[in-house]
Amino acid sequence: MNKDQDLPLRNDIAARFVPKIIILMVYLGTLCSTFTFFMIHSTLLWEEKLATHLSIEIPFFSDSSSNDLQTQVTDLLQKTPGINKVEVVSKTEMKTLFNSLLGEGTSVDAFSLPAIVDVSLNKRDAFNVENLEMRLKNISPLIQLIDHRLWQSQVSNLLFTTTSLALFLTFLILCSTLVTTFFATRTSLLIHRKIVEVLSLIGATPSYIAKQFQRNTFKQGFFASSIGAFLAFLTFLGIYFLFEKAGHTFVVTTSFFFEVLAIFILAPFITSFFMMLSARRAVMKALCS
Amino acid sequence: MSEMIGELLGVGHQYDEGPEIFKGVSFCIEKGSFRFITGLSGSGKSSLLKILYLGLKPKWGSVRLFGEDTFQIKPTLLPFLRQKIGVVFQEFNLLDHLTIIDNVSLPLRVRGVDIKRSYKHAGELLEWVGLGDCLKSYPPSLSGGQKQRAAIARAIITRPQLLLADEPTGNVDDEMATKLLCLFEELNKTGTAVLITTHNQRILKKFPYPQLALREGTVLQLPVEKKAA
Numbered sequence: 001m002n003k004d005q006d007l008p009l010r011n012d013i014a015a016r017f018v019p020k021i022i023i024l025m026v027y028l029g030t031l032c033s034t035f036t037f038f039m040i041h042s043t044l045l046w047e048e049k050l051a052t053h054l055s056i057e058i059p060f061f062s063d064s065s066s067n068d069l070q071t072q073v074t075d076l077l078q079k080t081p082g083i084n085k086v087e088v089v090s091k092t093e094m095k096t097l098f099n100s101l102l103g104e105g106t107s108v109d110a111f112s113l114p115a116i117v118d119v120s121l122n123k124r125d126a127f128n129v130e131n132l133e134m135r136l137k138n139i140s141p142l143i144q145l146i147d148h149r150l151w152q153s154q155v156s157n158l159l160f161t162t163t164s165l166a167l168f169l170t171f172l173i174l175c176s177t178l179v180t181t182f183f184a185t186r187t188s189l190l191i192h193r194k195i196v197e198v199l200s201l202i203g204a205t206p207s208y209i210a211k212q213f214q215r216n217t218f219k220q221g222f223f224a225s226s227i228g229a230f231l232a233f234l235t236f237l238g239i240y241f242l243f244e245k246a247g248h249t250f251v252v253t254t255s256f257f258f259e260v261l262a263i264f265i266l267a268p269f270i271t272s273f274f275m276m277l278s279a280r281r282a283v284m285k286a287l288c289s
Numbered sequence: 290m291s292e293m294i295g296e297l298l299g300v301g302h303q304y305d306e307g308p309e310i311f312k313g314v315s316f317c318i319e320k321g322s323f324r325f326i327t328g329l330s331g332s333g334k335s336s337l338l339k340i341l342y343l344g345l346k347p348k349w350g351s352v353r354l355f356g357e358d359t360f361q362i363k364p365t366l367l368p369f370l371r372q373k374i375g376v377v378f379q380e381f382n383l384l385d386h387l388t389i390i391d392n393v394s395l396p397l398r399v400r401g402v403d404i405k406r407s408y409k410h411a412g413e414l415l416e417w418v419g420l421g422d423c424l425k426s427y428p429p430s431l432s433g434g435q436k437q438r439a440a441i442a443r444a445i446i447t448r449p450q451l452l453l454a455d456e457p458t459g460n461v462d463d464e465m466a467t468k469l470l471c472l473f474e475e476l477n478k479t480g481t482a483v484l485i486t487t488h489n490q491r492i493l494k495k496f497p498y499p500q501l502a503l504r505e506g507t508v509l510q511l512p513v514e515k516k517a518a
């Protein structure tokens with residue numbers, strides 16, 4: 001005989017519907033957490049890029065002075081300490097950019113496009129942007145320095161909003177799982193009222209009775225949430241390959257991959273652990289009051 | 290003076306819509322005592338035991354068990370008081386989804402005894418009450434008398450300090466009834482206080498112990514009857 005079977009909990013009505021709810025909840029919860037991690041990762045990568053990148057716009061003149069300006073600017077940049085890389089955005093790249101904005105077949109040569117120099121810095125904090133801007137203005141007052149950091153606060157805001165929203169959703173999902181467990185346990189206690197009464201009369205402590213429910217809930221929860229997490233993992237892989245196929249590369253770093261894997265593996269343990277606590281709370285509350 | 294393990298003082302009770310079944314019932318249960326509770330059907334014998342095994346809170350009076358006032362005691366301590374009491378319920382209250390050996394070993398498991406030891410103990414006891422062949426049977430497949438013997442085995446397996454038996458011989462023949470009463474006497478000799486409700490006049494004659502007679506809601510202490518030949 002099995003020690004967890006002083007109560008015939010496995011054949012409960014609750015045992016039939018609770019696992020289905022848990023599967024759905026864990027499925028939604030893990031996908032939601034994966035989305036959160038994805039958002040955090042992509043925005044952090046983006047933020048880092050914004051913080052260490054400057055663009056310099058050199059106006060176009062019909063004579064050759066544009067080229068001279070460009071040389072002067074790149075010379076200055078190469079001599080400035082703290083700059084990691086200086087790259088002039090090529091005509092073809094500009095063309096692709098413009099075509100995507102204005103439609104295929106637009107001739108870029110028809111516009112007097114400025115030249116763009118992409119500058120990436122070693123370390124943001126040590127670099128004096130104002131000083132560089134002043135020196136660029138000395139070459140020509142028409143040269144513009146665009147500091148991408150201006151976007152950074154907006155990106156941070158976006159990161160904060162989406163992360164909090166996704167975390168809040170995950171939290172709500174976990175809470176509803178626990179509330180479901182709580183009430184399913186209460187129902188189960190009512191169904192087995194007579195047996196619980198006999199157990200109490202022969203000296204079983206509320207804790208002993210609660211343990212019966214806990215074990216059953218943990219097993220049930222672990223099984224159901226494993227299925228939910230597995231289905232969510234399949235969905236994640238599906239979305240990933242669909243994106244790849246459509247040509248959008250997912251910004252997936254190795255650490256992101258491991259974090260996601262950890263979510264899928266840990267979800268059943270975390271969910272069933274909290275479900276177990278919820279079942280215990282339901283029994284103790286009913287029997288000790 | 291012998292040690293007191295239970296005391297009822299001015300206990301009265303009335304179920305929700307029923308009449309008052311007790312008024313001012315007072316008596317003591319001494320350690321190692323052996324007594325019968327008698328009375329007509331419906332006189333309140335089972336209700337009185339229910340109060341003693343803490344399954345019913347009387348409306349009036351006070352109940353002290355093992356030195357604790359059961360009205361004042363913290364709910365968390367109730368199970369430990371109940372662990373000192375063995376109960377044979379009139380309706381047996383065996384758990385239908387458990388085998389007989391699981392039912393009988395349950396009080397030991399509840400007290401933390403490991404499965405192997407509790408099975409060994411329960412097996413021996415069931416053998417003694419003549420249920421050695423039914424260890425793996427389920428209660429619904431047993432006769433009334435067999436269930437009763439299983440219920441008795443479950444009540445005494447922990448060697449409780451107080452045994453409350455509600456009509457423990459109601460479903461068995463006289464020979465088995467005598468055997469069970471001898472078992473209770475054995476237990477009583479080891480210090481367990483025994484309180485048995487019964488209608489069985491032959492048993493009352495054969496085992497001349499003091500009686501508490503329930504009459505019109507009060508308890509009369511009857512003198513010891515002469516032992517039958």
Ligand SMILES: Nc1ncnc2c1ncn2[C@@H]1O[C@H](COP(=O)(O)OP(=O)(O)OP(=O)(O)O)[C@@H](O)[C@H]1O
Binds near residue numbers: 304307335
């Ligand atoms: N749960 C209950 N709710 C309402 N009334 C009850 C309840 N249990 C018992 N009674 C009533 O209390 C009275 C005493 O019942 P009790 O079962 O204690 O009698 P008894 O002496 O054990 O009877 P018997 O010898 O037939 O077993 C009866 O009138 C019964 O109808």
Ligand SMILES: [Mg+2]
Binds near residue numbers: 334335336379455
């Ligand atoms: Mg009765």
